[in-house]
Amino acid sequence: MKKALHALVLFFLFIIYGLPATGQGSLSVQLYRAAREGRVEEIQLLLKRGANIEARFADGEIWPYVVDDIKRTPLIAAAVSGNIEVLQLLLKNGANIEAVDDNNNTALIAASIAGQTEAVRQLLKNGGNVNAIGAKGETALACAAEEGKTDVVQVLLDNSADMEATGNMANGTALILAAKNGHADIVHLLLYRGAKIEPGGSSGYETALTVAASNGYTEIARILLGNDTNIEARNSLGQTALMEAAASGQTTAALLLLEKGANIESRSNDGRTALLWAAFGHHTSVARLLLEKGANLEAAAEDGDTALIAAACGESENDRDGREKAGLVQLLLNKGANFGAQNKAGLTPMTCPNRMHPPAVAALLEQASRVKKMAAGKPQ
Numbered sequence: 598m599k600k601a602l603h604a605l606v607l608f609f610l611f612i613i614y615g616l617p618a619t620g621q622g623s624l625s626v627q628l629y630r631a632a633r634e635g636r637v638e639e640i641q642l643l644l645k646r647g648a649n650i651e652a653r654f655a656d657g658e659i660w661p662y663v664v665d666d667i668k669r670t671p672l673i674a675a676a677v678s679g680n681i682e683v684l685q686l687l688l689k690n691g692a693n694i695e696a697v698d699d700n701n702n703t704a705l706i707a708a709s710i711a712g713q714t715e716a717v718r719q720l721l722k723n724g725g726n727v728n729a730i731g732a733k734g735e736t737a738l739a740c741a742a743e744e745g746k747t748d749v750v751q752v753l754l755d756n757s758a759d760m761e762a763t764g765n766m767a768n769g770t771a772l773i774l775a776a777k778n779g780h781a782d783i784v785h786l787l788l789y790r791g792a793k794i795e796p797g798g799s800s801g802y803e804t805a806l807t808v809a810a811s812n813g814y815t816e817i818a819r820i821l822l823g824n825d826t827n828i829e830a831r832n833s834l835g836q837t838a839l840m841e842a843a844a845s846g847q848t849t850a851a852l853l854l855l856e857k858g859a860n861i862e863s864r865s866n867d868g869r870t871a872l873l874w875a876a877f878g879h880h881t882s883v884a885r886l887l888l889e890k891g892a893n894l895e896a897a898a899e900d901g902d903t904a905l906i907a908a909a910c911g912e913s914e915n916d917r918d919g920r921e922k923a924g925l926v927q928l929l930l931n932k933g934a935n936f937g938a939q940n941k942a943g944l945t946p947m948t949c950p951n952r953m954h955p956p957a958v959a960a961l962l963e964q965a966s967r968v969k970k971m972a973a974g975k976p977q
Contacts (some may be wrong), residue, residue: 901940919955
């Protein structure tokens with residue numbers, strides 16, 4: 598009777614879900630699918646019939662219309678879906694809690710990225726390694742901080758996650774990743790729990806303040822500055838937060854940093870000041886702010902470039918039509934920039950390759966050249 602009932606259940610599963618009758622490989626495919634979709638009774642039957650609990654499949658292999666080629670175990674699939682009943686069942690049946698997907702992420706890391714808080718709790722309760730290193734050299738905490746999963750961050754911290762872990766790649770700590778991606782609540786939380794505010798600069802990482810400034814997250818920059826961060830802390834290029842804000846065209850962030858006392862004439866490893874970084878990026882608004890605050894118009898980088906040379910001779914991916922370049926060149930000329938300045942390669946604003954000069958910029962420079970000749974009493 599029991600065998601007949603079992604056969605009847607299998608028959609209906611085949612009709613409803615397309616469950617193959619034989620073959621461990623086919624059974625394992627169905628196990629993955631059932632785990633992803635939360636079908637507990639089917640999982641129990643498949644495990645009894647010998648389905649491989651550690652077999653890995655990608656969603657794209659199961660559902661052709663899904664674009665996903667990351668192979669996962671059923672446990673990781675359940676963790677990503679947040680199906681706690683399936684998760685517990687698989688763990689009870691011996692699923693390897695530290696098995697990884699194609700990205701080298703464990704179930705705990707995958708659940709953290711997906712924001713599956715209860716799955717994270719269950720995996721930790723069952724012994725999941727809270728500080729395992731995943732795809733990008735990041736722990737579950739770093740991944741959750743990067744993705745803005747505040748509740749998951751809280752759970753991981755409550756389970757002794759290492760706030761200063763940086764893994765095997767220079768992505769930074771959880772605090773840096775939260776600051777970089779604009780997650781102010783997580784920045785608050787990590788600082789409250791004692792995260793080091795500047796673990797990175799000398800080790801080749803960004804600092805929380807530099808990445809916040811670079812991305813224009815003024816609220817986060819304000820939080821960090823209110824927690825005694827070093828406003829002159831530098832990244833691996835020697836850039837301060839003010840330089841990063843200038844290089845990225847983040848005027849509001851630059852203003853905050855200046856108001857908080859940032860050194861306007863600090864130089865990066867290549868000798869660039871904040872004004873030079875703004876000029877290289879053709880960020881007119883930031884350049885105007887820096888000049889209004891007293892930036893040295895003629896400061897030169899190690900290669901001899903001044904702001905005007907950098908503006909005239911540089912290219913910017915975000916300024917294909919040259920409008921920003923023209924506006925910046927006009928600003929610098931109006932402020933009295935030295936038109937005859939020459940860098941170490943012998944280039945002046947006028948002698949840059951022609952391709953560097955959109956028509957509007959060429960016209961400005963030609964006009965400046967005529968004015969200079971008239972002032973010197975030379976024929977035009």
